[in-house]
Amino acid sequence: MNKITKTLTCLLAASGLATVAVADQDATLTINGELTIATTVAAPADSPLDELFSGWVFRSGETQALQMDDFDNPSFIFVDQAIEQFAKVEGTEGESCASCHTDVAEFKGLRTTLPRHNASTGKLDTMATLINDCRTNRMGAEPWKYSKGKMTAMKALIGLQSRGMPMNVAVDGAAAEHFELGKEIYYTRVGQLDMSCANCHEDNYDTMIRADHLSQGQINGFPTYRLKNAKLNSIQGRFKGCMKNIRATPYKEGSKEFTALELYVASRGNGLPVETPSVRN
Ligand code: HEC
Ligand code: HEC
Secondary structure, X not given: OOHHHHHHHHHHHHHOOOOXXXXXXXXXXXXXXXXXXXXXXXXXXXXXXXXXXXXXXXXXXXXXXXXXXXXXXXXXXXXXXXXXXXXXXXXXXXXXHHHHOOOHHHHOOHHHHOOEEOOOOOOEEXXXXXXXXXXXXXXXXXXXXXXXXXXXXXXXXXXXXXXXOEOOOOOOHHXXXXXXXXXXXXXXXXXXXXXXXXXXXXXXXXXXXXXXXOOOOOOOOOOEEXXXXXXXXXXXXXXXXXXXXOOOOOOOOOXXXXXXXXXXXXXXXXXXXXXXXXXXX
């Protein structure tokens, strides 16, 4: 933990302002007693941040603990559903995911590279577009909605295969224009509260906002199980929630804007290990 963090925590505690138990920021994230995942890493060279912190660092001890054992982590109910879904035949072609992808472990590493530019469409692929591409074009099945249960569960199962591997999205070449758009959105003040993502997640992380301990808004843990709504939450669903909180009109899930923002935010976390599926409040 850096000095500023410590000082701030002490100041808040001394002044009696820290009404909520402040998380143990020195805690180590070890999952199932065997996989230790770094939650604080050095920022990439061109980063506006000094250090990168996983959102896990800012949660209470109880919430942190839920992510330390897959039996306690409620996300795994949905991961189990996705395992069944993976083997389920659907659509006009009579195929299941498993007909072509024999072992879900073949997706190891994929989560760390997304979103990524697709040369044939000129757009960014996300986990959702890749899954739906197989459903519609290869299975002859209905696409799943961006943030609905079956989609977030499948994303969690595929993302889990990369757990512990550092995020590593590419922002150069053809991805650059999407990166620039995402960056512009990140720093633009919007809504009745006239705030940008950066105002909270860059300028004020590690402070309390109402009863919530502000993080850097990293996405290495998504989909994330939230205690608040008892389900898996998608990245862009979270973006939507943050925009609504500042009384701005959110972009649509799956839109060019939100997908560019997803790439930009992912790049701010390059180097942070994947925690999918994480637990947050
Ligand atoms: C008829 C065969 C087929 C079926 C059925 C199928 N896929 Fe695919 N899938 C492919 C092929 C071919 C590719 C592209 C080559 C590759 O990257 O493996 C692909 C690519 C993907 C990718 C991107 C992999 C990467 O590294 O870029 C994901 C994720 C994926 N499929 C998930 C699924 C899921 C989830 C299902 C079930 C809902 C499914 N697929 C069903 C054949 C299939
Ligand atoms: C008014 C302050 C505020 C603004 C502005 C804001 N957020 Fe948030 N955001 C929060 C709070 C509070 C949380 C919950 C605590 C936390 O994880 O930081 C949160 C959580 C998140 C998370 C979840 C982090 C995790 O580890 O689970 C992401 C991602 C995120 N915000 C992204 C964004 C993006 C992108 C924008 C701009 C579109 C944005 N936020 C704007 C306050 C804000």
